Amino acid sequence: MHDTGLAGALGDLSGFRQRFFDCLTSRADALFELADAALCANGPVASLAELSLEPEHRRGHGGLYDALNSGGIDIGRFRNVVARQSIPRCHDGRIVLAIDISHWLRPDASTSPERLFCHTYARGKGQAQMIPGWPYSFVAALEPGRTSWTALLDAVRMRPEDEHTGLAAAQLRTVVGNLIGAGHWREGDPDIWIVGDSGYDGPRLAFLLADLPVQVLVRLRSDRVLALPAPPRSPGVRGRGTRHGARFAFADPRSWPSPAHTTTADTARYGTAAAQSWNRLHPKLTRTGAWARHDDPLPIIEGTVIRLQVERLPGAGTPKPLWLWHSALATTPERVDRLWQTFLRRFDLEHTFRFLKQTLGWTAPRLRTPEAADRWTWLMLAAHTQLRLARGAVEDARRPWERSAPTPARLSPARIRRGFRRIRPAAGSPANPPKHSRPGPGRPRGSRNTRPAPHHHPGKTIKTDTKS
Missing domain, CATH: 3.90.350.10 (Transposase Inhibitor Protein From Tn5; Chain A, domain 1)
Incomplete structure (x- = not known):
C-alpha cells in the first residue's frame, strides 16, 4: 500500500513538472532549473547568484538573470495547470x-x-x-x-x-x-x-x-x-420608505x-x-470611493x-x-x-508567506523590473506546489532535535524540501542540457554607462475623469 501511494505521488509530481515546463514559453530550460535549484538548495535561499552553483542548475549566473529578465511564462495556462x-x-x-x-x-x-x-x-x-x-x-x-x-x-x-x-x-x-x-x-x-x-x-x-x-x-x-x-412600512403612510x-x-x-x-x-x-x-x-453605502461611479441605486x-x-x-x-x-x-x-x-x-x-520569504527566498533577489519579479513569484508558486505534491513521496530527514512526524502528511514544507533532492531524479526533468557557447564581449573596459536608468517615485496613481 505504501508503494502504491509512493508511485501515485511521484506520478502526480512528474506530471505537474512536465505541464509546468510546457507553460514556459521562453528561456524554459533556465527557468525550470532555477526553480529546481531553489527546491534543492541546502539551507535558505539568500541570493540568485548562489543558486547558479547548485548542481540542479547547469547554467551560469548570467543565464539565470537573463531567464528572469527575458523569459516567458504563459500565466493563463499555468493557472489552469495549478487548478487541476x-x-x-x-x-x-x-x-x-x-x-x-x-x-x-x-x-x-x-x-x-x-x-x-x-x-x-x-x-x-x-x-x-x-x-x-x-x-x-x-x-x-x-x-x-x-x-x-x-x-x-x-x-x-x-x-x-x-x-x-x-x-x-x-x-x-x-x-x-x-x-x-x-x-x-x-x-x-x-x-x-x-x-x-x-x-x-x-x-x-x-x-x-x-x-x-x-x-x-x-x-x-x-x-x-x-x-x-x-422596519415594515405602516399602512397608509405616504412618501418614500426608509431603507435602513x-x-x-x-x-x-x-x-x-x-x-x-x-x-x-x-x-x-x-x-x-x-x-x-x-x-x-x-x-x-455612500457614493464615495469604489461606489462613486455606481449608476444604479446603492x-x-x-x-x-x-x-x-x-x-x-x-x-x-x-x-x-x-x-x-x-x-x-x-x-x-x-x-x-x-x-x-x-x-x-x-x-x-x-x-x-514566512516559508516563501525565509526558506525559498521569494523576496531575496534584488530585481529591477516588476516583470522579472512576477516571473520569480510564479516560480515560487510552482516550487511550493511541487513540495505539496511530494508530501507522500519524501522520507523524513529530521534533525536530531526535531520530533518525528506521525505521518508524512504532517511534515512541514521545510522538512519536505530537505528530501526533495532525493526524489528529483525519480520525478524526472524535462529541461534540456545547456549548449556550449562563448560569453559575449560585454561593455568595453573603461567605458561608462551613458544611459542611466530612470528613477520612479512610489505611490498610488489615481485616475479622475476630466470634465470639459
Whole structure:
C-alpha cells in the first residue's frame, strides 16, 4: 500500500513538472532549473547568484538573470495547470479559499517602477511603517485543522492604479472559474467560502461575486457601525420608505438587539470561546470611493455578523473581541462555530508567506523590473506546489532535535524540501542540457554607462475623469 501511494505521488509530481515546463514559453530550460535549484538548495535561499552553483542548475549566473529578465511564462495556462491539482477540502467537502497580501519590500530601488507604499508592522505598539515595495495578492485553498500547509493557486501584483477590493474580486473570479473548469466544484456542491482580513470590503466583495457559487467571510474593525433591516412600512403612510433600520455599533452594546444565536466552545489554545450572531445586518453605502461611479441605486447588502470572545490569547493580555461578517443572511448555531473556526484557519497562510520569504527566498533577489519579479513569484508558486505534491513521496530527514512526524502528511514544507533532492531524479526533468557557447564581449573596459536608468517615485496613481 505504501508503494502504491509512493508511485501515485511521484506520478502526480512528474506530471505537474512536465505541464509546468510546457507553460514556459521562453528561456524554459533556465527557468525550470532555477526553480529546481531553489527546491534543492541546502539551507535558505539568500541570493540568485548562489543558486547558479547548485548542481540542479547547469547554467551560469548570467543565464539565470537573463531567464528572469527575458523569459516567458504563459500565466493563463499555468493557472489552469495549478487548478487541476488536488485541492484540500474541509470535513464537509467544502472548498475554503483565503486571500491576503504579502509585500516584497524594495525601499532603496528608486529605479524600479510600479512600487507602492506597503504597510509593515514593527515590534513596538504604534510603530507601523509605510515602506516602498511590490504588494502581491495571493489566493490559497486552506486545509482543515492546524497545519502549515496551504495550496497556493494564484498570485497577482497590485499596480498603482488598482483598487484593492476590485482587484481581489477579479482575481477570485479567475480562481473560482478555473476550479469549476477543473471539476473541483459541481452543481449541488456546497458554496465555496472566501476568507479575508479586515483590509477587504466584504459587502462589496460579495456584491461583485454574487453570480458565483461563493460566500464571503471577512473580519471587520471593532469601530464599525452597521444597520439593522428597515422596519415594515405602516399602512397608509405616504412618501418614500426608509431603507435602513436602527444602527448597530460594534463599540456600543446598548445598540445590540438580542442575538439570533449564542454558542460556547472549549478550545485547547484559546480557552472558552463564546460567539454571538445577528442576522441581516448591512452597511450604509455612500457614493464615495469604489461606489462613486455606481449608476444604479446603492444596494442593500445584508449578511450575518458574528462576535467572538475568547478567554485568552497565547502571549497576549486581555483579548479583544473578533467581529466577522458573513454574506449569508441567516445561520445555525453549528454554522456559527464552523465560521469562526474557519476564519482562524486563515492564519495558516501566514506560515506559507514566512516559508516563501525565509526558506525559498521569494523576496531575496534584488530585481529591477516588476516583470522579472512576477516571473520569480510564479516560480515560487510552482516550487511550493511541487513540495505539496511530494508530501507522500519524501522520507523524513529530521534533525536530531526535531520530533518525528506521525505521518508524512504532517511534515512541514521545510522538512519536505530537505528530501526533495532525493526524489528529483525519480520525478524526472524535462529541461534540456545547456549548449556550449562563448560569453559575449560585454561593455568595453573603461567605458561608462551613458544611459542611466530612470528613477520612479512610489505611490498610488489615481485616475479622475476630466470634465470639459
